[in-house]
Amino acid sequence: MLIEIKNLTKDYLMGEVKVPALKGIDLKIKKNEYVAIMGPSGSGKSTLMNILGCLDTPTSGQYLFNKMDVSQLNDDELSAMRNREIGFIFQSFNLLPRMSSLHNVEMPLIYAGVNKYERRKQSVKALERVGLAERMMHKPAELSGGQRQRVAVARALVTNPGILLADEPTGALDSKTGLEIMQLFDELHHEGNTIILITHEKEIAEYAHRTILLKDGMIFSDLQKNLNSKIEKQTP
Amino acid sequence: MDFEENIKVAIRGLIDHKFRSFLTMLGIIFGVASVIAMLSIGEGAKRQAIAKYQDLGVNNIIVRDKELSNEELEEVRAKFSLGLSLNDAYVIKEIVPGVVDVAPQAEKNSEIRYADKSSKSTLIGITPSFIKILNYEADKGTFINEDHSERNLKVCVLGAGVVKTLFQNQDPIGKMVKIDDQWLEVVGVMKAKALFTETVGELASRDLNNDVYVPLSTFHKRFEFDNKLTSEIKQITIKVDNSDQLVETAGLVRGILDRHHYNNDDFSIVIPFELLKQEEKERRIYNFLLGAIAAISLIVGGIGIMNIMMATVMERTREIGIRRAIGARKSDIMSQFVTEAVAISITGGIIGVFLGVSLSLGISLLTDVSTLIRVYSIIIAFGFSVIVGISFGYLPAKNAANLKPIESIRYE
Structure with missing residues (x-):
């Protein structure tokens, strides 16, 4: 089991008032699963993503990643987890604007302490994987939205993380480019990556093989999709 | 990172x-x-x-005759003080421990002439020890030596400023110059010295480049002070072997001179190194x-x-x-x-x-x-x-x- 979450809760303090965002989540995700987490705003899906992505720690409960208890880690250890095991893909790309694509992709490896030569090699490979080998020296502003998101995907891939965590990855893209990105995710999944997709769009969620619906901080439904139906959908 | x-x-x-x-x-x-x-x-x-x-010497003690008006001079002479004398210098050298050498000097404002040019200068009578104690260097020729002193020779060494005024580009060595009413031969020229622009303790500022040096014996024999009461010696420079002992040595010198001058307080003592510190x-x-x-x-x-x-x-x-x-x-x-x-x-x-x-x-x-x-x-x-x-x-x-x-x- 790659991810095992037991009775996880998260409360926020709004002034003096404790507001529960997650009220006891139990969740298991295996390696090479393709999971979509859905839910309306305020359902707690962003909170769950932050905790899954080691950006935040739960109030109570357990989060085991590869059998390691993440909820007990300190700030530096969480940073190392994010660096090695989580590949973030954000709605707004979140690239560093003053750096080339290549340098952006290299960033996680810099923090991992990988040497210059190895860094360059792996980053070029990741950019080739997303089809942007020719745009390596371009800065984000010189790229289209779809290309920027591909750079972001390359940056997420470059450390060979345990999971790819995508937060509304098509939210800032037109439907055609969005489709291209989702096809890229399909390919990455076939190559053995574990993907967790956070979205509120049903069409996007349908690319995943399993859909978890959150409501009011709890899991409302957890559906494993029939693979045949997906094939039918892709070939209308 | x-x-x-x-x-x-x-x-x-x-x-x-x-x-x-x-x-x-x-x-x-x-x-x-x-x-x-x-x-x-x-x-x-x-x-x-x-x-x-450094021009004054960091290991030196300088004893200088005070500038006194004619009345004051008459008063101290009446009280038996002769002012600074060659004997004072001799006694200091013989009695005070740690003294390496002494250089007495007499001074007089003079006019020095060569051809149609003249220069107001300080005529200084010195002994050969002077050059050793004050690190003076001759630029050309020689400085006043034992031979000049013993034979009261009519020779002089000119400061760089005097040379410039009187000789311009000529070589002054061997030339005869007239100082007051005496003819002297130029045997040496001094290196230019930094302007002495500030008053150091009791030493008034002056331009050392305008000095003219003659043997002390020649000075006493050939020149006369304007005032007959003027002390025989204007300044005694005392070189001590250890700069740590400067203050103590100066105290001893003061004691001896006070006795010789009958406590007339007609001299002052300057320790350049102490002033520097x-x-x-x-x-x-x-x-x-x-x-x-x-x-x-x-x-x-x-x-x-x-x-x-x-x-x-x-x-x-x-x-x-x-x-x-x-x-x-x-x-x-x-x-x-x-x-x-x-x-x-x-x-x-x-x-x-x-x-x-x-x-x-x-x-x-x-x-x-x-x-x-x-x-x-x-x-x-x-x-x-x-x-x-x-x-x-x-x-x-x-x-x-x-x-x-x-x-x-x-x-x-």
Whole structure:
């Protein structure tokens, strides 16, 4: 089991008032699963993503990643987890604007302490994987939205993380480019990556093989999709 | 995160915001430049002072006959004092322990003439020990020697200024000059000496280059004082073997002379080395104040850096969030921002060093203030600018490191 979450809760303090965002989540995700987490705003899906992505720690409960208890880690250890095991893909790309694509992709490896030569090699490979080998020296502003998101995907891939965590990855893209990105995710999944997709769009969620619906901080439904139906959908 | 990457990011930051970086640096630039300029002015003054006292001899005690009016002279003579005498010099040398040698000298204002030119000079009668004690050097020819003294020869050695006035470009050696009513042969010329522009203790300032030296024996035999009551000797320079003993030796000399002069208090004692020490003590306080004022401008420069860094951190909240999300530790963010602050202060420091050095050179070229740039002052100024960068970059960097990743990544 790659991810095992037991009775996880998260409360926020709004002034003096404790507001529960997650009220006891139990969740298991295996390696090479393709999971979509859905839910309306305020359902707690962003909170769950932050905790899954080691950006935040739960109030109570357990989060085991590869059998390691993440909820007990300190700030530096969480940073190392994010660096090695989580590949973030954000709605707004979140690239560093003053750096080339290549340098952006290299960033996680810099923090991992990988040497210059190895860094360059792996980053070029990741950019080739997303089809942007020719745009390596371009800065984000010189790229289209779809290309920027591909750079972001390359940056997420470059450390060979345990999971790819995508937060509304098509939210800032037109439907055609969005489709291209989702096809890229399909390919990455076939190559053995574990993907967790956070979205509120049903069409996007349908690319995943399993859909978890959150409501009011709890899991409302957890559906494993029939693979045949997906094939039918892709070939209308 | 490796150091090289930090430096690259910092330098790129500087280049991307050239004008802003330059404005931020201004405080450091002027701070470093003024520290260097202040220190170089202090060092210049120190060098001049040392040169001045070296002329007087750091191991010397100078006993000088007081300038007295005619009435005062009559009074002290009536009280049995003969003023400074050759005998005083002889007694000091024989009795006082630690005395290596003494150089008595007689002085008289004279007019010296050659061809149609003349010069007002101080005629000084000396013994050969004079040159050893005061480190005088002849530029050409010889200085007054034993032979000249023993045979009361009518020879003289001219100061550089006198040579310039009387001879211009001619070689004065071997020429006859007329001093008062006596003809003397020029046997030597002195090296030019620094202008003695300040009064040192009881020694009035004068231009040593206008001196004319003759053997003391010749002086007494051939020349007469305007006032018959004038003391035989104007000054006795005493060389001591150990500069630690200067004050004690001077005390002994005073005791002996007081007895010989029947407590008439008609002489004064100057210890150049003690004056130098005292002057240096005063100057050190003065220099420290100058340096401190300059250092304040460095600190103000540091506050400027802190101000800009605080704004930069705000502006780059999202970048910090992204870096944190992809694995930067707090310490990585911290060192990145400290490096940026230090990059600003080092760049400012380097520009400041150049500005400070040119300022110092400019001051000594365009004014008569002498400056001396010492390596230590550059190191102090530059080192201080680096320390300012680190200390004033620390707080903004800490703020940056403590931003929460989930909040900063959504910051617009």
